[in-house]
Structures are given as C-alpha cells and as structure tokens.
Amino acid sequence: MGNAIIQVVDLYKNYGAVQAVCGVSFSVEAGEVFGLLGPNGAGKTSTVEILEGLRTLDSGSVRVCGLDPQKSGNEFKQNVGAVLQSTSLPDKLRVKEAIELFANFYERRADTDKLLKQFQLEEKQSAFYNHLSGGQEQRLALATALVNDPQVVFLDEPTAGLDPQVRREIYDIIEQLRREKKTVLLTTHYIEEAERLCDRVAIVDHGKVIAIGTPRELKHNAAGTTRIEVRLARPLVNGVLSHLEGVADSREFDGTYVLHSVQPPQTIVALVKQLQQDNNELQSLEMFSPSLEDVFIELTGRRLRE
C-alpha cells in the first residue's frame, strides 16, 4: 500500500478475559471507502474506536494520517471526523447551534449553511436535539463529523436501526464523500451497505480479519456458487437435488429448496429433467449471484446476523 492513510498492524484489545480484537491488520488508501463487515461483537467498534483515539490498544500499532491517535492529540483530531455508534448531544441544543459549536473547535471549518443544506437539515435548524427523529439525529451526527472538512471519516454503523428510506439517504451522503475523495472507514453488519458503498471490505469475526478485498474479489474467491431457490408442487425425496449436475450444496427451508451451484445452467437443465422424471412441477425459480453473506457463511459456517 503506497498511499495508506490508515494503517493497522497486529492490533490486540482485551476487556478483562474477553478478547475483542485479536491480531487485526489492514490498511486503507487515501480516498478509499473501506468497510469492516461482521456480526455484532466481532470487534469492529473496538477497532474503529482505537483508531479514533477513544480507546487504548493492548498491543500492535495504528496510524491515521501518519499520526498515533493516542499520542497526537489535537493535531490528530483536526484531521478526522467520526460518527459514533452510541452518542448523543444535549437535549436543548438546536441543530444549527450544534454544527456551529463543533465548527468552532477546529482550525479548518466547513460552512454551516452548506452543511445544513447538504444534510437536509435546513428546515430543522432551529429544532432542539431531543425533537429530532432517528434519521435527523444521524444526519446531524454526520454533519458535525464533517465540520472540520476532515481527511478521514470514521462511520461506526451509521445506518443501524434506521428505516430503509433514511438508510438510502445516508448511502447517498457516503457516496458523495467518495466523490469528494474523502477516506472513509465504515463499520457495518449490513451486507448491501458493504457491497454498495465499499471499495474494499474486511470481513471480521471473533476479533479477526478472515477475508479482505473488493466485494467482487471476495465473492469470486469464495466458492463462486450461485444460489438457486426453487418451490415445487410436491416435496422431493431427501438428497435427490444434491446429486444434480453442478450442485455443491442443497438444503430445504420451509418448503423452498436452496441449491448452491457452480454451474447454474447445467444445474437448471438437470433439475427440469429430474422433475419430469418424478412427475413433479416447478412453481417458482429464482437465481441469486453470490453475496458477501454467502462469503461469510462459507468462511464461518454462520449467517452474519445469527
């Protein structure tokens, strides 16, 4: 990595007997949107909070913009912005005041009115913080994270708990940050978020990075299977589908047969022949390209949100 703006090397963090982060290493290049994808408790927040300077590390090293977050103090803080997973502002602080307040702490300040417009908070600029909806609170958190026009932005589960409409609005904002060549480190447990927004993704589980690459690389390097879901008129004898051509794995969930195939066209032809032979009928058939969820299942044997 010639232009790494974030470097994490062999990072460890324990909370008592609990190992939260176990030897995590990765680097993020300037202008990249990098995702840490993993289930709750995987060590994503601990990693990102160490990078933000909020937590100390037990061993390893981290650098952000060439600075040690723990030791560089204000110089470090001037260059980064962050949206924390759990945070708040005083109830009786107005939206515009909050942006102006945080802007006043920094040497480099973004224009308050521009931020209000960018985050669609103009109509709410005089509203108290405790009168905002979840989505508005999150947009304000993003606005206050960008008041110093930071080089690096940390977003810790920025869309967790938000409805799909608001989530899409946040996605648009992150895509805008990408266009502005900001470096973004994003943690998430939403597959579609990582696939849609991230240039590269590190899949994290039990405090370790288990795979890293672009979403396309990860899916390609995994089994590369296509998921085929079929519903039939009558149940099949157990195990029949797993012998079809190209099928790597087959399971049944609530009457839906889920096949993972390495040769989808051949599998479908074989399936149709098998159904004709059994005098059965196909009610529906859907095909899905491999997702990061499939990659996660292959690597860990579990679903992401189990």
Place this chain on the structure above:
Amino acid sequence: MSTTWTLTKMRMRLAVRNRAFFFFSLFMPFLFLFGAVIFFAKGSGGWIAYILGVILTLTVMGSFWGLSVQLVTFREHGVLRRFRLAPVSASAMLASSIISNYFLTLPIVVIEIIVCRYAFHLRSWGNLWGIFVLVTLGSAAFAAFGLTIASVTNTMQETQMINNLIWMGFLFLSGATIPLAFFPGWLQRVALFIPATYLATGLEFSATNQAGLTEIVTDLVALAIGLWLAFEVSRQLFRWEPEAKAPRRAKLWAVAALVPFIVFGIWENYTGTRLKEMNQNYHALSSEMAGFLPTRK
C-alpha cells in the same frame, strides 16, 4: 481559551432553556428570601442584612448540585464522548461549567442585593467588594466540589445520594440556614471543618458588619485553595465514557479538596476567633430583635 469560551456559551444557553434552572436558581432563593424577611426580620435592618448573607450563601452553594448532575447526565447519555472526538480537553469541559455557572449566578446575586436594599430597606450595601469576591470564589469552589463528586461517582443514583448527604451538611451545619450560635460548642467546632461555613460566615460578616477584605481573608484563601484542589482532582479523574468506572481510591482523592478546610478548621479551633465573632454578631442582632429570636448564652 476559545474552546472554553465556546463551551461556556453553550452551557449558558442550555441552562436558560432549562426550567429546573429557573426554579432552583431563581424561584427558590427568592421564595426563601421573602419568607425569611416576613417571618424573621420583621423590619429589622440588621436582620435583613443577616438574611441577605444567608440567601447569598444558598444561591452560591446551589452551584454544587446543578453541575454535578449535569456532568453525570452528559457522561451517561454519551454526550461527553462526542466532545472527546473534538479538540476539547477535560479542563475546558470543567472550566466552562464553572464559568457559565458563575455568569448565571452573578445576576441573581445582584438582584437579591437590590431587592433587599430597596424592597426590604437594607440599611447599607455592606462590603460589596467582599461580597463580590466571596461570591466569585464561592460559586467557582462549590461548582468544582460538585464536579469532583461527579468525577468519583459512577451513576446518577450514587451522585444524588452523595450530593444529598454533603448538601445536608452544607445546609444545616454551616450557619447557612440555622445560625451556628444555636449550636452547642462542640458542634460549632465541628462546623469549622465544613467548606460552606467559610462561605456562610464570610458573607454574613460582609453583609452585616461591613467587614473589609482583610477580615475575610481566611474565608477567601480557604475557598481559593479548595477551588484549585477540587478542580485539579476532577480534572485528573475526569471520565468521558459512560462505561468507564471510577476506581475506589478515586473517592479518597476527592477528600483532597477538603484539605484546606481541615487545616483552617484546626487553626480556627485553636484561635477561636471566628466562633467568638460569629457568636457576638448573632447576639448583637438578637438584642436588636429581642423577643423574636432565641438566644444562646
């Protein structure tokens, strides 16, 4: 410095948007003032000056309660951790609390003095410079004591419990509400170890006797050292994170803020000057109001 000033302005805005602030900082002291003047002073100028000292003490001591509760609320709600991401230091967070509280307390003190002078016919303004310096140091010191409590407690429940215990001592053993002259000798001696006694007697002397700055220098020095120690302890023990717990020994550190009052308490017990002056002052007022208030021989 600009960070502290930015935070100070924010805190003042937040305070004036809070109804509890107006109730406890404005309504309560004035209710007490009117009640005390009507039921105890009975038109006696000397007693009005004494009551003014009491009201000013209660107003200034109120800093202790509000700031500790606010700091713990901010910590528990994750507000502090958001500020931690910005270039904001613990000193700036604490100093802004103390300064904003002072700016909000000062106008109330001025109104209380003006009301006593013009509505209740206070004979003289008293030692206004002495009052000003005592209010300034007292407001900052009691705010810092509150912040120290917030720094060594882990939950709002614990904060309120400890605040209540200390507040009772401040209120009833310092002369702020019940004149110390009512107390038996041994309890008067105990009162000399309580920080609020130095504020209460200092303001009492300044409001009634027109004691000069030199005569309240012990009170000022005790409050100034107490302020410095309390600020330093709360700065050292400051926690930004909701889940960060104060170690047990932290509570012992909080006691460090009491060191000047222990030292001055021993000194005052040794010389006996303060108790003598305080008893004399009270008996002089009692004779002015003979029949209305009990006296202690």
